[in-house]
Amino acid sequence: MKRLIHSAILLLFTVAGLTAVTPAHAESEPFVEYEITDSRFGFWLNSSLTAFTDASAKGSAPRGCQSWNDPVCISSTQILADLIQTPCLDNADRGCIERVEVSRGGKELENLSLLGEGNGSKIADTTFTLSDGSGGKITVPRGGGISLWRSSERDASGNYRIYMAHLLARYSYYCGNLRNVPTLSPIVITGKTCAAGTFDFKGSIIPVSLQPKVIYCDFFTFEDSCVVAENFSGQEQVSVTVRQDKSLTGWLFGRMQNAQFSITPLDAQFNKIRVTGESTFVPPLKASVAKKDIYKYPKLERYLKTVFNGSDKFEGKFNYNFKNQEGGWLTYEEFLKIPETKMLSQIYNRWDLFSAFEESLKPLQLTAVNNGVYSAPATNSIMWNFSSAIYESADSSPCSADRTKLHGLVVTNAPLYVTGPPQFESGVLNYRVAGIHNNLDGSEFKGEYNFVVRSDTARCYYGFSNAPIEARVTVVSNDGTEQIATVVVSERENLLQLSARGFTFSSPTIKVKLSQPVPITKVPAKTKITKITCVRGKSVKVVSGVNPKCPNGFKIRTSR
Numbered sequence: 001m002k003r004l005i006h007s008a009i010l011l012l013f014t015v016a017g018l019t020a021v022t023p024a025h026a027e028s029e030p031f032v033e034y035e036i037t038d039s040r041f042g043f044w045l046n047s048s049l050t051a052f053t054d055a056s057a058k059g060s061a062p063r064g065c066q067s068w069n070d071p072v073c074i075s076s077t078q079i080l081a082d083l084i085q086t087p088c089l090d091n092a093d094r095g096c097i098e099r100v101e102v103s104r105g106g107k108e109l110e111n112l113s114l115l116g117e118g119n120g121s122k123i124a125d126t127t128f129t130l131s132d133g134s135g136g137k138i139t140v141p142r143g144g145g146i147s148l149w150r151s152s153e154r155d156a157s158g159n160y161r162i163y164m165a166h167l168l169a170r171y172s173y174y175c176g177n178l179r180n181v182p183t184l185s186p187i188v189i190t191g192k193t194c195a196a197g198t199f200d201f202k203g204s205i206i207p208v209s210l211q212p213k214v215i216y217c218d219f220f221t222f223e224d225s226c227v228v229a230e231n232f233s234g235q236e237q238v239s240v241t242v243r244q245d246k247s248l249t250g251w252l253f254g255r256m257q258n259a260q261f262s263i264t265p266l267d268a269q270f271n272k273i274r275v276t277g278e279s280t281f282v283p284p285l286k287a288s289v290a291k292k293d294i295y296k297y298p299k300l301e302r303y304l305k306t307v308f309n310g311s312d313k314f315e316g317k318f319n320y321n322f323k324n325q326e327g328g329w330l331t332y333e334e335f336l337k338i339p340e341t342k343m344l345s346q347i348y349n350r351w352d353l354f355s356a357f358e359e360s361l362k363p364l365q366l367t368a369v370n371n372g373v374y375s376a377p378a379t380n381s382i383m384w385n386f387s388s389a390i391y392e393s394a395d396s397s398p399c400s401a402d403r404t405k406l407h408g409l410v411v412t413n414a415p416l417y418v419t420g421p422p423q424f425e426s427g428v429l430n431y432r433v434a435g436i437h438n439n440l441d442g443s444e445f446k447g448e449y450n451f452v453v454r455s456d457t458a459r460c461y462y463g464f465s466n467a468p469i470e471a472r473v474t475v476v477s478n479d480g481t482e483q484i485a486t487v488v489v490s491e492r493e494n495l496l497q498l499s500a501r502g503f504t505f506s507s508p509t510i511k512v513k514l515s516q517p518v519p520i521t522k523v524p525a526k527t528k529i530t531k532i533t534c535v536r537g538k539s540v541k542v543v544s545g546v547n548p549k550c551p552n553g554f555k556i557r558t559s560r
Contacts, residue, residue, distance in 0.1 A: 030291040030336065032304065034343045034357045036415045037284035037364065038255060038383065042376035043166045043204065045220050046120040047084045047143025051076035068126040068140075079173040083123060083143030084166065085242065087114050094243050094270045095125070095141020100149040100165050100205065101239040101276075109239055109276075110151055112163060117145035119221045128173075128187040128196050138185060138196055139269060140171045148208065148222060164208045164227065167242060170200040183247075201248040202387040203275075205238045206379075207231070218368060219375055229368075229377030232279040238384045239276035246271050251400070253419060254386030254411045255282050258499070259450045263406045273406060279384045280413045280448060283439055286364040287357040291336045303356035307348070308335035320347050354416055354434050358506060363440035386411070397424050399460035408453035414505070422451070422512065424461055429512040435505035447475075449510050451498045458496045464516045469496060472513045475503040483508065533557040 049065035051073050065073035073079055088096035101109040123143035130136040151161040174181045175194040184195035210225040217226035238256070246269060252261070256277030264272040294301050306314045310331040312321050321329045335341065343353055354361075368378040386409070400407040410422065414433035422429040431449065439445050458469060469491060475483040485503040490496075498512055534541045534550035535557050543550060550556050 030339050030341075031288055032291060032294070032341045032343065033286070033288045034345075034353055034361075035284070035286045035364065036345070036354070036361070037286075037366065038282055038385070042369070042374040043146065044082055044084055044168050044374045045118075045370075045372070046145070047123045048082050048121065049073055049123060050080045050082075052078040052080075066121075067124055076173075077175045081123070081140060081143070081171040081173070083141060083169045083171065084120075084146055085169055086117060086142065086144035087147050088243060094139060094266070095169060095245065096243055097147060097165055097167055098241040098243060098272065099239075100163060100241075102149075102151060102161075102163055102205070103237045104153065104233070105235050109237060110153070112149035112151055115148040115150045115162065116222065117147050118227060119223070120145035128189075131186040131188045136268065138187065140196070141169065143169075146220060146227075148227070159209065162208050162210065163238075164206050164229075165203075165240065166206075167203040167240070168201065169198065169245065169248065172197060172199050198245050198247045200388070201244065202385065203240060203242070204383070204385040205240060206383070207236075218370060219377055229379065231380040232382040232384065234279055234281060234382045236279045236384070237276070238279065239274060241272065241274040243270050244273050245269060246405075248388045250388065250402075250405070251407055252386050252388050252409045253417070254409070255383045255413065256280055256386070256411045257413075257448055257450060259386075259409050259411045259452055260495070260497070261406065261409045261452060262493075271406065275386050275409065277384065277411060277450075279382050280411075281380075281382045282413050283415055283435070283445060284364040284366055284381055285361045285415050285436060287360040287362070289357075289360050291341075294336075297359050299359070300356045303352060304335065305332050308332045350416060351432075351434070354507070358436075361436050363436070363438070365440065397461060400457050405454070405457075407457045408451065410452075411450045413448045422510075427462070427513065429461070429514075431510040431512070432507070433505075433510065434507040437505055444504060446501065447503045447505060447508070449475075449500045449503075451510075451512065453496050453498075455491060455494045455496050458514055462514055462516070464514075467516055470515050470517060471496065471498055472515070473498050473500050474511045474513070475500055476509050476511055477504075478507040478509075 049068065049070070050062050051065050052062050053076050063072050065079070067073070083095070085095060085097055088098045100112045102112060103109045125142040126140050128138045128140070130138065147165045149163050149165060151163070153161050155161055172181070172184060173194065173196045174184060175189065175192045178184070178186060178193060178195050181195050183199065184197040186195045207230040209228045209230055210222060211228050213221065213224055213226045219227050219229055221227065243266060252275065254275070254277070257280045259275065259277035261276070262274045266272055289297065289300065294304065307319060308321055308330045309319070311319065311329050313319050324330050324334055345353055366376075366379055366381065369376050410431065412433055414435045416434035418432045422431040431451070433447065433449065435445060435447065437444060455469070459465070471489040473487045473489065475485045477483055483503045486501045488497075488499045500510060529544055529546065530548055531542060531544040532548045532550065533556070534543055534554035536554045539554075541551065541554060
């Protein structure tokens with residue numbers, strides 16, 4: 001199953017053309033390269049439907065569809081829908097952007113005005129009926145162009161400030177052995193066994209400007225103008241409200257500071273989610289090593305020898321090797337002769353890659369790229385985004401396994417972080433991040449981590465009552481030492497908010513220990529016991545207690 005899932009992910013990125021994004025290398029000698037960059041994932045320029053058949057899985061090219069009713073889509077066994085979410089049309093609309101808010105320099109958030117959508121393809125919505133007999137349905141929302149939103153504030157040139165909202169929801173339709181797609185919901189399709197559902201979501205807000213169109217736009221087109229990506233200053237606060245499929249919640253992850261969220265159920269399939277936070281700087285990193293120099297990095301050499309070992313397995317486990325021209329698996333000697341090798345974190349274990357290349361990783365100055373499917377503009381790496389990605393590791397706790405609820409939001413400026421909820425081990429929530437010590441200008445890079453979790457989810461982890469929760473956040477370096485960091489903990493509106501700032505890298509772990517004070521109970525005063533003597537004729541009885549009384553027929557003996 002793990003191999004199948006990884007193969008599906010690889011297929012998705014291949015369709016998007018991700019492997020073509022990295023700029024050409026200037027060196028002529030063979031080299032191996034690895035990048036850690038959020039921006040390289042880029043922005044989809046058009047909503048699209050991509051169809052696959054059994055034949056395409058064996059090497060035939062996937063084909064695009066104009067709509068869900070396109071004969072190409074109808075005859076396919078798998079459809080991947082990349083849907084750019086459009087502004088909401090009315091209160092009943094779903095899978096759409098309700099509002100975008102921005103402020104600068106500590107001002108109040110401003111609700112921006114919709115300017116319109118970028119030129120591009122339109123995909124109508126569609127609905128599938130669940131096959132469980134409930135009569136329930138799955139709505140796949142429409143897809144459109146990237147939307148532009150205008151502020152009432154003007155820039156130094158007197159032009160209104162404009163922001164681009166790129167929110168991409170990704171849906172999947174699959175026919176065949178449904179055990180291969182356990183996260184999708186079985187649906188009614190005549191003559192086929194099929195399932196459908198969501199598997200990924202990403203949302204970004206960036207400032208842009210409009211420039212006169214000459215011949216070609218480097219980014220994308222809006223009406224008769226070219227949209228040009230601008231840079232955040234780092235002083236912005238951004239908020240976006242979306243009506244999102246519940247199955248794309250669970251945990252959200254992103255790039256921002258001082259993050260907050262709220263959630264309101266809309267119906268059986270959709271929630272309204274509002275995410276707010278400040279823009280943050282995330283340094284892109286790159287390692288490029290000449291293959292003749294790999295021996296100088298023993299850790300890297302050992303890692304590459306395990307991958308390119310003449311087999312597709314290592315120590316009995318599946319290994320992502322590649323084949324040579326004769327169809328055999330690459331040996332390490334053959335790998336050394338290949339002019340260019342780019343190690344993609346979408347294929348290999350990202351933590352193993354970071355560890356192997358750590359010595360040679362350096363800050364990267366990004367350049368703009370555009371392959372026609374999506375674009376990654378040049379940027380100063382100050383960004384604001386969030387996503388609900390495929391989990392890197394399963395959430396084993398039943399307290400947060402239900403992805404129809406939004407349990408929490410994790411944001412960090414660390415170049416590398418776990419795409420999954422914090423792991424709960426031995427009473428502690430652990431969250432792993434990684435980066436390098438210095439920025440491009442040589443200054444020390446300081447880490448930021450912000451964790452917002454539903455109070456009931458946090459209480460479920462520990463079996464707590466509704467009494468206040470106390471939390472301790474620590475940052476532990478990879479050598480086991482505890483770092484000094486600024487920590488803030490608060491609880492309000494049924495959300496527990498934890499943050500840590502000022503820690504350094506390379507691969508620390510954020511540890512969150514929650515506790516609940518034992519309530520102090522009042523100890524009752526010591527009870528005074530009294531004895532009395534009761535008599536009836538010659539019979540005598542002694543009675544003791546807090547307020548003793550003589551039995552019927554007896555009288556208390558009085559002292560003489």
